[in-house]
Amino acid sequence: MTGPGMVAATEATVFGIDRDRRRALVAATEDPALDGIDHVEVLSNRPDSPSYVPGAPRQRTLAVHLLRGPVPADLVTGPDGGAVIVLGGIRADSRLNPVGVEWALPATDLTSAAGVPAPVTEADRALVAACVPEEVRARVLIVRTSSPGDRSTYVLRLLGPGGAAAPPGFDVPLAQVPFTFAVDCPADTVRSRPEPVPPVTAASPVLDYLARDYEALRTRLLDRMAVLLPDWTDRSPADIGVTLIELFAYLGDRLSYRQDAVAQEAALSTARRRVSVRRHARLLDYHVHEGCSARTWLAFTTSAEVLLRAGTAVGEGAGPSGLRQAAARDGAQAAAAVFETCAPVVLTPARNRLRLHAWAQADHVLPVGARSAFLAVTSDKDPALRAGDVLVLAELGPSGTLADGDPTHRYAVRLDREPVEHVDALACHGGGAAPQRVLEIHWHRDDALPFPLRVSRPVGDQAVGSAVALANIVLADHGASVHDDAPVPAQVPWEGTYRPFLRRAGVAWAAPAVPGPLNGVPPGQGWESASAALRPDPRRAVAQLELDDGARRWLPRPDLLDSDRTAAHVVVEAEDDRTIRLRFGDGVTGRRPTPGTTMTLRYRLGGGSWGNVGVDTLTELLGGPGGSTLEGVSVTNPLPAAGGLDPQPMAEVRELAPRAFRTRLQAVTSDDYAAIAGADGAVRQAVASSRWTGSWYAQQVVVDPGGTADQRLFDRLAGLLDVRRTAGVDVEFAKAALVPVEIGVVCCLGPGTLRVEAEHRLREALSASVLPDGRRGLFHPDNLGFGSSLYLSDLIAQAMSVPGVVQVHAERFCRAGADDAANRAALARGRLDASHREILCCRSDPDSPETGFVDLIVRGGA
CATH class of the missing domain: 3.30.300.30 (ANL, C-terminal domain)
Incomplete structure (x- = not known):
């Protein structure tokens, strides 16, 4: 039992200290009056223990062992309260726990011959005498509790006067000790440990990892079932077990194919699908092209002025309904059938054919590299030529027509300036007619003539014109338009990704056919010359396709990386030769199609090398957009179509894409x-x-x-x-700073060597041109670079390589204009040096002596 004030003292308990270390410190101190609790022993008094005493209570007697002893008299506790309390282990407040202290007496008092006060009994005396050795009884305090307590941890505490933290002479931390009443109680139930059962070792099936197709998997499953279920022998296809096995084999076959396909497409070197190769190359910043439509220049002849709209179709013997027939064909067949004009143009009879003017010369030829010519025009018909117009210069045949003319002597030029009008007064001499109007035309430098063009030829005493300029020229590219079609499926689903495909393959890919300004334009912004228009860049080609959902038009793009969430862009991806899919945005990169809308499609079939048709092949006018017809208009292609390119082979992409990644940017x-x-x-x-x-x-x-x-x-x-x-x-x-050099060489020939032939070969060897046998002359620009030196030994060796030359002596070897002292110094040094910005040159051009020359003297020979 506890008296008043005992509860308040319980709040000063000390926890979390190392009791073993604290006991060692107290035992080692020199103060014999300092004491503390060593440990608490619960006398359980079990019937099966050797110290069992009948009549004594079980688990209610505590033996509190002190470090030194003896037990102080003020620790004696009677029924009216005392200095010993027991605090509940999980209940800090002792009022919530029925464990109280009934009495506390020294062990020596219980075992002495003198009697003890009630309620101590003889059974208590016998229990203490049996459990507490005689040699330690002087420092043992026997405490009787009111109940045995539960299995939680309790704290026994000694209090000082008035409920102080510790009795006089006791160490405060060691004035209390935790203990449990059930420390040596047997378990309520005894459970026997079951005997270990060895695991059943099942025979592991022999796995064949190469069995990945349907037949192999079905065979392995049947073999396994024969081992597990030997009594099941039914192999009928109608048996439910066989059906399940075949189902699992089918699923395994599909999964194996899926795993192989994913692993196959995961690398550029092994991918088989074109879309996978394209995406791998895109990661390396390499753009794969899907081919390009061919282009050609169409020449129209008209009897009246007419507006030719963009998209007018021209075909090869397609008949009046050729456009509809070509659209119904496959893409490859339509590719060789239809071209469509790229821009609108006004056709006039005055531009049908313009005669090149020869200024009364009987045999007049425009040389290679010519960039200007003269056109004869009538006074009543003005062709209205302007800068930027394209003309086709063509030679006529002996009959005066284009039909029997040389088709290789036709060339398209683009005017780079306004024509200048002149008058040829001699063209009307003696005839009394008005003077002949002549237009001087000048074209782009990239369109310089690659061959000599004969303007006139003599026939008897007359000069007959043999070249004309066709001025009703329109650029056309390959492809037949298909209208009012729809992708599959046409309706955008309410859930999931919308990835439709086209009903037909062979969609044309074409580069923008926009003419650039004549005063120069950054690369890729349009064509400047007529020849450049027939060299489209396949990497700038886009699919000729557009979709309409009723609210907006969707235009193709190579990718959606630069498209915002409102941009109506679509990517056209060719998965193989027959399947073309459309990929839309996800609402972040590119606009996402509105669920429930229906897409309509317009595209063009064609493209590829099928479109590189020959001269005068496109002679059938199929009609304009919307089925419009053109009366009194004929057409042909005076030049072959060019620029048609098939999709880039995947083997080429695998080879070039890694190299593009290593390009310095x-x-x-x-x-x-x-x-x-x-x-x-x-x-x-x-x-x-x-x-x-x-x-x-x-x-x-x-x-x-x-x-x-x-x-x-x-x-x-x-x-x-x-x-x-x-x-x-x-x-x-x-x-670059070109530095001309002067070379003076004296060459001696052997007997029997033809001097004229040897001199000709020497001049070729010491020239800046390419020799007939493919070798380069000594002063060719590829042999002399920035800062390259010219060695006298190379000069002598080049001259000695000519057959018949037996001796070479250099008399002059210096820069142009150098004095004799500089010449002698260079000859003594044996070389001519140039700075990092200079290039030595010696072109030996009589018209440009400032570019260097070779003074060659040949002696001897025949």
Whole structure:
């Protein structure tokens, strides 16, 4: 039992200390008066224990062992309360636990001969005498509790006067001790541990990982079932077990195919589907092209002025309904049948055929490289030629028609300036007619004539014109339009991804057919010359397709990476030769189609190398858009179609895509700037160097153009390097400094060598041109680069390589205009040096002596 004030004292209990260490410290102290509780022993008094005493209570007697002893007299506790309390283990408040202290006495008092006060009995005396050894009884306090308590942990505490934290002379942490009443109680029930049962080892089936198809899987499953169920022998297809086995074999076959297909398409080197190869290449920043439609120039002849609309179809013997017939064919067949015009144009009779004017010369020929000519026009018919118009220059045959003329002597040119009108007064001499009007035309430098064009030929005493210019010229590309079609499925589903496919394969891919301005344009923004129009870039080609959902038009794009969530763009993906699917956006990159809407489709069939048709093949006018007809209009293609290209082979993509990834896309060093500038087709070679401008660094790029350099070349190179240059570095351009050299050589020939032939061969060997046998002359531009030196030994060796030359002596070997002292120094040194911006040249052109020359003296021979 506890007296008043005992509850408050319980709140000062000490927990979380190391009791073993604390006991060692107290035992080692030199103060003999300091004491504490060593441990508490519960006298269980079980009937099966050797110290069992009949009549004594079970698990209610506690033996509190002190460290030193003896037990102080003030710890004696009677029925009216005392200095010993027991606190519930999980109940901090003792009022919630029925375990109380009935009495507490020293063990020596219980075992002495003198009597003890009630309620201590003789059974209690016998129990303490049997359980507590005599040698430790002096420091043992016997405590009787009111109940045995539960299995939780309790705390026995000794209190000082008035409920203090500890009795006088006791260490505060050791004035309390945790214990449990059931420390040595047997378990309520005894459960015997079952004998271990060894696991049943089943025979592992022999797995064949190569059995992946239906038949192999079905056989393996039947074999396994024969082992597991030997009594099941029915192999009828109608048996439910056989049906399930065949179902599992079918599913396994499908899963195996799926696994193989996914692994196959996961790498560029093994992918078989074209869409997989395209996406792998796109990750390497390589764009795969799907082919390109061919283009050609169509020449129209009309009897009256008529507007020719864009999309007018022209075919090869297709008849009046050729457009509808071609649209019903397969894509490959339609590709060889129909071309459609790219832009609207007004056809006039005055432009049907314009005669090239020869200025009364009986045998007049426009030379190779010509960029201008004269046209004879009548006074009442003005062709109204303008800059940007395209003409086809063609030679006539002996009969004066194009039919028997040479088809290889036809060429398209684009006028780069307005025609200039002249008058030929001699054309009307003696006839009394009005003077002949003559238009001087000039065309783009890229359209310079690649062959000599005969303007007139003599017939008797007369000069007969043999060349004309066709001016009703329209650009057309390959493909037949198909209207009012629909993809499969046509309706956008309410759930899931919308990935429809086309009913027909062979959709045409065409590059934009937009003419560029005549004063130069950045690459890829349009064609400048008539010849460039027939060289479409397949990497800029897009599918000739558009969809309509009733609210907007969906236009094709190569990808959706740059499309926002409102852009109505679609990607056309060719999965194979027969399947073309459409991929729409997801609402983040590209617009997502509205569920429930119905798509209508317009596209063109054609494209590929099928469209590279020959001359005068497209002679049938099929009709304009909407079925309109053109009366009194005939058509032909005076030039062959060109630019038609089939889809890029996947083997080529596998080879080129990894190389494109290793292409340098930025310029850091001077060599990088030179390499990027030299990659332009109009630049023969380039060199770059870094220089300090006084405020920042600049890269000076010196280029050696293959032809005539103009400002457009430098603008194009500037735009190319501007996106690749290092930040904070400016780029400057300059032309190469050509340094002419003077060469004086005396060559002696052996007896019997023909001097004229030997001299001709020597001049070829020491020229800047390509020799007839394919070798280059000594001063060819490819042999002399930036900073390249010219060695005298190379000059002598080149001259000695000519048959019949027995001796070569150089008398002059220096830069043009050098004095005799510089010449002697160069001969003694044996070479001519150039700086990193200079290129030595010696073209031996009589019309341009400032470009260097060779003074050749040949002696001896015959």
